[in-house]
Structure formats: structure tokens, C-alpha cells
Amino acid sequence: MAGKTLLPVRSRAAIQESAARFPPGRQRSAVLDALRLAQEENGGWLSVPLMDAVAGELELPPIQVYEVATFYSMFEVRPVGRHCVSVCTNISCWLRGGGELLAHLENRLGIGAGESTADGRIYLKKEEECLAACTGAPMMMVDHRYYEHLSTEDADRIVGELKR
Amino acid sequence: MSMPLVHLCMPPPEAEKPWLLESYRKRGGYSSWSRVLDGKLKAAEILRAVKDSGLRGRGGAGFPTGLKWSFMPSDCEQPSYLVCNSDESEPGTCHDRDILRYNPHVLIEGMALAAYAMGASVGYNYIRGEFLGEPVPRFLAALEEARAAGLIGRGLGKAKVDFELHPFVGAGAYICGEETGLLESLEGKPGKPRFKPPFPAQSGLYGRPTTVNNTQTLASVPAILQNGSEWFKALGAPNSAGTMIYSVSGHVERPGNYEAPLGVSFNDLLEHAGGVWKGRQLKAVIPGGSSVPVLPAEIIRECAMDYDSLSKAGSALGTGAVIVMDETTCMVSALRRIARFYYAESCGQCTPCREGTGWLYRMLTRMLEGRAQAADLDLLLNVANNIEGHTICALGDAAAWPVQSFLKHFRPEFEAKIRSSASQREAAYA
Ligand SMILES: Cc1cc2nc3c(=O)[nH]c(=O)nc-3n(C[C@H](O)[C@H](O)[C@H](O)COP(=O)(O)O)c2cc1C
Numbered sequence: 001m002a003g004k005t006l007l008p009v010r011s012r013a014a015i016q017e018s019a020a021r022f023p024p025g026r027q028r029s030a031v032l033d034a035l036r037l038a039q040e041e042n043g044g045w046l047s048v049p050l051m052d053a054v055a056g057e058l059e060l061p062p063i064q065v066y067e068v069a070t071f072y073s074m075f076e077v078r079p080v081g082r083h084c085v086s087v088c089t090n091i092s093c094w095l096r097g098g099g100e101l102l103a104h105l106e107n108r109l110g111i112g113a114g115e116s117t118a119d120g121r122i123y124l125k126k127e128e129e130c131l132a133a134c135t136g137a138p139m140m141m142v143d144h145r146y147y148e149h150l151s152t153e154d155a156d157r158i159v160g161e162l163k164r
Numbered sequence: 165m166s167m168p169l170v171h172l173c174m175p176p177p178e179a180e181k182p183w184l185l186e187s188y189r190k191r192g193g194y195s196s197w198s199r200v201l202d203g204k205l206k207a208a209e210i211l212r213a214v215k216d217s218g219l220r221g222r223g224g225a226g227f228p229t230g231l232k233w234s235f236m237p238s239d240c241e242q243p244s245y246l247v248c249n250s251d252e253s254e255p256g257t258c259h260d261r262d263i264l265r266y267n268p269h270v271l272i273e274g275m276a277l278a279a280y281a282m283g284a285s286v287g288y289n290y291i292r293g294e295f296l297g298e299p300v301p302r303f304l305a306a307l308e309e310a311r312a313a314g315l316i317g318r319g320l321g322k323a324k325v326d327f328e329l330h331p332f333v334g335a336g337a338y339i340c341g342e343e344t345g346l347l348e349s350l351e352g353k354p355g356k357p358r359f360k361p362p363f364p365a366q367s368g369l370y371g372r373p374t375t376v377n378n379t380q381t382l383a384s385v386p387a388i389l390q391n392g393s394e395w396f397k398a399l400g401a402p403n404s405a406g407t408m409i410y411s412v413s414g415h416v417e418r419p420g421n422y423e424a425p426l427g428v429s430f431n432d433l434l435e436h437a438g439g440v441w442k443g444r445q446l447k448a449v450i451p452g453g454s455s456v457p458v459l460p461a462e463i464i465r466e467c468a469m470d471y472d473s474l475s476k477a478g479s480a481l482g483t484g485a486v487i488v489m490d491e492t493t494c495m496v497s498a499l500r501r502i503a504r505f506y507y508a509e510s511c512g513q514c515t516p517c518r519e520g521t522g523w524l525y526r527m528l529t530r531m532l533e534g535r536a537q538a539a540d541l542d543l544l545l546n547v548a549n550n551i552e553g554h555t556i557c558a559l560g561d562a563a564a565w566p567v568q569s570f571l572k573h574f575r576p577e578f579e580a581k582i583r584s585s586a587s588q589r590e591a592a593y594a
Pocket residue numbers: 220221222223224225226227229232249250251252253254338339340341342343344376377378379381382557558559562
């Protein structure tokens with residue numbers, strides 16, 4: 001990756017800061033942090049050239065970056081909507097209407113779980129597994145923020161207020 | 165109400181901004197760690213106290229913590245590591261999140277004491293990626309405070325102690341809660357569990373001696389050193405020392421995290437959570453996270469919420485996540501939802517788990533869609549039995565136990581489901 005990279009300067013600095021938490025030669029440990037930073041800078045998804053840039057930054061073979069990007073559920077390797085909405089439907093949420101909440105949002109947004117709205121505003125993540133807020137069921141996560149004890153009206157309002 | 169609440173891992177409710185260093189210090193926080201830094205508390209004393217306290221791991225398996233620590237080679241060449249498991253992703257479980265949000269310093273002190281006891285000079289806290297919004301910033305802020313106060317770093321205090329502590333943020337994968345999957349992930353790889361042996365104490369992170377402990381386990385340590393092993397033991401029940409934060413979820417009036425002495429009766433805990441919601445009857449409870457066997461009302465009503473009582477009843481304390489189901493719950497649908505989770509989260513290394521979890525999910529779906537036959541119940545059980553014990557890690561067992569226990573206690577409901585959908589189908593063709 002001589003000289004040119006797709007990564008902005010501040011991401012590169014943050015990636016190096018992350019790598020410094022690990023012993024010398026163990027910078028591979030920083031790949032999750034690096035991919036998260038790269039994804040956030042790129043509107044929520046990772047392209048192949050971007051993953052290659054991460055590989056360059058951490059001096060790793062690209063395959064070691066691809067296999068991580070495709071293993072973990074918080075990485076997207078295709079374009080998705082700008083706001084990520086994850087409704088938990090696991091058992092504790094399911095018992096209190098998590099499934100119905102997801103169905104309601106699918107209806108309202110006119111997309112299925114795993115799809116994004118045509119205007120690219122909202123990505124409704126595939127049926128989400130337990131997010132460790134089970135005593136606040138039903139719940140959803142919107143761009144890293146948790147919303148608990150939700151009614152369908154709450155969910156409508158929260159999703160409605162998301163920036164274009 | 166007969167159930168006393170205690171606050172070891174959770175802060176007392178009256179504490180203001182309990183996540184701040186000042187607040188933690190006001191309640192006696194860092195007193196034991198300061199004694200270490202002054203050279204007044206030795207590693208061997210910490211190890212002895214934790215062994216004597218009877219503390220057992222809160223991550224699910226209940227392994228004796230002091231014993232686990234003693235597996236670390238003494239006087240080993242550095243580095244060796246302490247890793248805290250804040251991956252918290254067992255369905256129903258949400259108390260580690262509250263420790264990170266409301267009491268991060270108790271975890272930091274617990275990690276420091278544990279690392280010192282084992283001769284580990286570096287610690288990582290592996291926090292699940294979804295906690296990026298609130299728990300991670302709280303933990304990071306506390307870590308900065310502790311560092312600035314000379315509690316974390318190199319050459320600390322008179323005793324010149326080294327303890328570096330770093331955060332690590334995951335990216336979404338249940339399997340990374342399994343301790344060797346977690347170590348793989350910490351090395352920057354897909355979180356596929358390793359064969360054991362070697363155990364992490366011999367060869368863990370980067371091949372170095374490593375101990376992995378759960379957040380709540382480590383958060384329990386400062387209270388043991390502050391108040392003594394006997395005090396801690398006396399709090400709980402036989403073989404179940406100390407407290408547990410029970411995450412009570414599902415069909416109750418007041419779901420919540422309730423920290424109570426181990427051995428509290430299920431009935432008291434349920435009452436504390438406001439009882440079964442909507443005035444309904446209790447049907448079943450999964451007492452320790454979705455992976456442990458379900459118990460019907462008449463059995464759980466007789467149980468104390470500790471390791472021995474629940475294991476005698478045919479289930480387990482697991483993570484202390486108490487999932488309550490009322491009389492209206494369809495057990496076939498509930499089991500299918502649980503089965504889907506293990507199917508989605510199997511890492512795919514072991515054939516019985518990768519293939520078997522898909523079979524379980526599809527067969528249960530078939531039952532709900534009216535495409536199953538009576539013989540399918542035995543087949544379902546057969547698939548579960550063939551996953552259990554045949555995989556590298558315990559995710560396979562965790563997928564099998566719900567199926568086995570739902571069928572054991574609620575088989576007539578499954579049979580009725582199959583019969584009723586079969587007769588509907590016949591009626592449709594008639
Ligand atoms: C599939 C699977 C998922 C697990 N998830 C977690 C978890 O999220 N948090 C946790 O502390 N332990 C989890 N464990 C247990 C860990 O492997 C390990 O036993 C535990 O962190 C040890 O800590 P303890 O001795 O303090 O309980 C999981 C185990 C398995 C098999």
C-alpha cells in the first residue's frame with residue numbers, strides 16, 4: 001500500500017493507537033477496531049478496496065481482514081442504509097412483543113429485515129439476537145443507541161426522527 | 165418483602181453518579197488495591213482469600229474462581245494475561261452491562277486484584293461491540309480516572325506494581341463469549357473456539373498463560389478482600405457463596421436486574437419482580453440463560469436460586485438470567501425461537517453443531533407450519549442428542565439442552581401441535 005490509502009488521516013491515527021494496546025508484532029489484534037473505524041467513515045459498510053486499505057495499514061494479508069469482516073455480524077460488506085436499526089427478537093424480547101415490533105417496522109418502512117429503504121436512510125438489520133438489554137424488552141438498537149421498553153408508537157417516533 | 169437486596173457488584177441505589185471514582189472511593193472502593201500498592205497485601209493472600217470465599221464463576225459454568233487462578237504457572241516469564249469476559253450475549257442476560265454502566269470501578273479494582281494474585285501484568289476487558297454506545301464509554305472514562313489516580317499503569321505505588329489494562333471491543337458474535345473463541349477474537353481472528361487442552365492457563369492469548377473470567381466474577385472480588393472470605397460465604401448458600409445479579413425478564417410485572425444472596429428462593433425473586441404479569445399463571449422458567457434446561461412451574465416453585473438446588477432440579481444457575489413464561493406461552497414457538505439463535509450463532513467448525521442446529525430449527529418450523537409427523541419428535545430428540553457432547557465447545561450442548569428439556573417437560577404440547585395441524589391439513593383436503 002505504498003503511500004496512497006483510502007483511510008482518512010484520523011482513522012489511521014486511531015488504528016495505530018489501537019494497535020499500540022497489543023504487544024509488538026500483534027497488530028492483527030487491532031483489526032476489529034480498524035474495520036469498525038473504516039466502516040463508520042464509509043457510511044456503514046466495507047468495500048473491498050477499503051478492507052485492502054485496512055490490511056495495508058496493519059500490514060496484514062488481505063484475507064485476514066476479509067475473514068474477520070465476514071465473520072462478525074456488526075460488519076457489512078455491501079452498501080446499506082445510513083441508519084442501522086436492529087430490533088431484538090430473541091427469547092426475552094420475543095416474550096414481550098419483539099417479533100411484533102419488528103413486523104410493525106417492516107410494514108411501516110416497506111422493507112424486510114436485512115433490507116434498506118430505497119432512499120438509503122434506514123437499514124433494518126436482519127432479525128437481531130439478544131443485545132443484553134433483556135429486562136428492557138422489547139428493545140432496539142439504533143446506531144449504537146439502545147431504546148428499551150418500546151411500544152410501536154415509540155419505535156415509530158424514534159425511526160421517524162432519524163436524519164435524512 | 166422477604167428478599168434482601170445486597171449491593172456488591174451493583175452500586176447502592178442511593179449513590180450519586182456511582183460510576184465516578186469519587187463515588188466508588190466513598191464507599192470504600194480501591195482500599196484493597198491501595199494496600200497492594202503500599203506493599204501490605206500480598207498476591208498469595210489474595211489468592212487464599214478468593215479460594216476460601218468459595219467464589220464461583222458467574223459466566224455460566226460456575227467453576228471455582230480461586231482454583232482457576234491457581235492453574236496459572238507461578239513465577240512464569242512475563243507476559244501472562246488476565247482477560248475479562250464482558251461479551252455478555254447469553255440470551256436473557258444483561259447484568260454485566262449494568263456493572264459496566266454503573267459500577268465500572270469495582271470491575272477495574274477486581275481485575276487489578278485478580279491480575280496481581282496471578283502474577284499477570286496486563287489485562288484486557290473484552291466488551292461486546294453492541295455496548296459501544298454507553299457501557300464502553302463508561303468503562304473507558306473509569307479507566308482514564310484510575311490511570312490518572314495512579315491506580316493503573318507501570319511502577320505503581322511503593323510496591324512498584326505493574327498493571328496495564330486495555331479495552332477491547334468486539335463486533336457481534338455470541339461464540340466470542342466462549343473463552344477460547346474470545347481469545348481468538350482478541351488475536352484479531354474469527355472467534356472460532358480452540359480445542360482444550362491446552363487450557364488457557366498453559367497457552368492462552370498469544371500462546372501465553374491466560375485466565376479468562378466473567379465481569380461479575382471479577383466485580384465480586386473487591387468485596388471479598390474488604391469484608392473477608394467468611395463474610396462472603398455467609399452471604400450465600402452452601403456451595404453458592406456471595407451474591408448474584410439475577411436478570412429477571414419475560415412475563416413479569418417488573419423485569420429488572422436484582423442482586424441478591426445466592427440461594428434466594430425462586431418465589432421471593434418472582435415476587436420481587438412483581439410476580440407474573442397481567443395476573444396470569446406461571447407456566448415455565450428458564451433459570452440461567454437460554455442455554456440451560458427449562459423447568460415447569462411446579463418444579464421451579466420449589467427451587468432456591470443457587471448452583472446445587474437448580475442442578476438437583478435438572479437445570480442450572482448458568483448466568484442467573486431468569487426467563488419467565490406465563491400460561492399463554494406456546495412452547496413450540498418459544499423453542500423454535502431459541503433454536504434459531506443457536507443455528508445463527510454456530511461458528512460452523514464442528515459438523516454436528518453446524519448441521520444439527522439447522523435441522524433443529526427447520527424441524528421446529530415444520531411443526532409450527534403443520535408439516536410434521538408424530539415421529540418427528542423422536543427425530544428432533546435424536547438430532548439434539550447427537551450434537552450434545554460432540555463438539556469442540558459447549559455451544560453444541562447449549563443448543564441441545566433446550567430441545568431435550570422442552571420435550572421432557574412439555575411433550576404433550578408438541579404432540580398436540582402436530583396432531584392439530586395434521587387434522588387441519590386433512591380438513592383442508594377433505
Ligand atoms: C457458547 C458460549 C458462550 C459463552 N458466553 C459467555 C459470555 O457471554 N460471558 C461470559 O462471561 N462467559 C461466557 N461463556 C463462558 C466462558 O467460556 C467462560 O467459561 C467464562 O467466561 C469463564 O469465566 P468465569 O469462570 O468467571 O465464569 C460462554 C460459553 C459458551 C460455551
